[in-house]
Amino acid sequence: MTKPFTSVWTRQPRTSRTTPGLSREQIVQATLELLDAEGTDGLSMRKLGAKLDAGATSIYWYVANKDELLELAYDEIWAGMEMADPQEVSWRYSVASFAQSMRRVILEHPWSARLIGRMPAIGPNALRITDRLRKAVTLAGFEGLEIDYAVSTVTAYVFGTTIPEAVWNEYVAEKNPDVNEIREAVAAVLTDYPEMRSRVVAMGEADPTAVRLMSFDFGLYTVLDGLEARLAT
Amino acid sequence: MTKPFTSVWTRQPRTSRTTPGLSREQIVQATLELLDAEGTDGLSMRKLGAKLDAGATSIYWYVANKDELLELAYDEIWAGMEMADPQEVSWRYSVASFAQSMRRVILEHPWSARLIGRMPAIGPNALRITDRLRKAVTLAGFEGLEIDYAVSTVTAYVFGTTIPEAVWNEYVAEKNPDVNEIREAVAAVLTDYPEMRSRVVAMGEADPTAVRLMSFDFGLYTVLDGLEARLAT
DNA sequence: ACCTGAACACCGTTCAAGT
């Protein structure tokens, strides 16, 4: 049996004429606060209900299920992303500004890392910025399907680097582990690979956030250079 | 309070002198079968226990918790990846063969998409292939931290493209939705973005797996060209 | 139109007790 496709974005929300106790905006707001404060696992319908001084099941009036709630929260992430107008600056700068901003926003809301790539990014905010990104690569000179490919390449790179970073940050924030202990444990596992082992040990003295930023920029410029190479052919 | 770091790979497994009913290999095997057959949500300790003709809680003798079980399953994914020996072929070919293989394996086991980037890839199989990848980029000419950056760039790209693809495949396999209906629903959301809208509609006639492969290769060559550009400077 | 609480069918995990 086929199950029908459902998404908050592809159906009409309930409309009310009165001003009742709860509203969708209010619920999304509370969801974001809960997620920012307690992480992905901190969000449950019961907790959310309690935070809103309502029964846990009241939320189901505004939202079909928890996934729809997360779709709404996810789109708010996209609302926070910025991108230099490709009409005003070079496409490289415009795309780079988008990538940096996307990374920044995800790291600010690490819970979003578990939603990225798992939920369709078809909320109004996601669409707004995706359209801009498409404009940027079109101005760069890509045509037809290559517009899609170029956009995918950039977002895939950003997602792929930022997801593990955000997950790690969330883990550290929640569990507050002893980072030196982790490094030692990992080094111990690497006895058969001396080259990797010495890398891990050496990393101990570096500032991890600085290294990660350099790594991100390295890859970003790699992707941008690669796109330029494709334009040249 | 700091919570100690734990991973299956950084602690001693229990050793037995007898040949008892269950074994770790057996459990991992059953876990993989369950995941392949029913997807991420199909795995529960109770179901796994039942499959092994054991109590659900027997598993806790071999594994500290469900996350450790998933760590073990995750490393099996890496076991399936192949990579042309960088000593024998060009670094480009070697890295490309790794990327293609990684994508193939993830798509074959879509449940792995939810683990990638969330779990440390420090199992024996993950290490084996990561070491090879490092060798390949070293032979390409990268040095020091740039080896890490180059490796990260490639894997981030593969993860970033493949995760959504695998999630989508898992969704389709499990829910068996009407794809045309989805396309129409998405098109309806895109009324304000005619360019994106027509793209979605036009996609209806294309073979999605072929398009995705082309998209993957486009991005992969982009990354490889970008790496070459970095070597040139 | 909106909200409620009880109830259902699940979870992962702990632990005392068994062999």
Added chain:
DNA sequence: ACCTGAACACCGTTCAAGT
């Protein structure tokens, strides 16, 4: 050394009933 079942503290979701 290994396995068990009962029990705990959670989940998301449904639904009849209330206002």
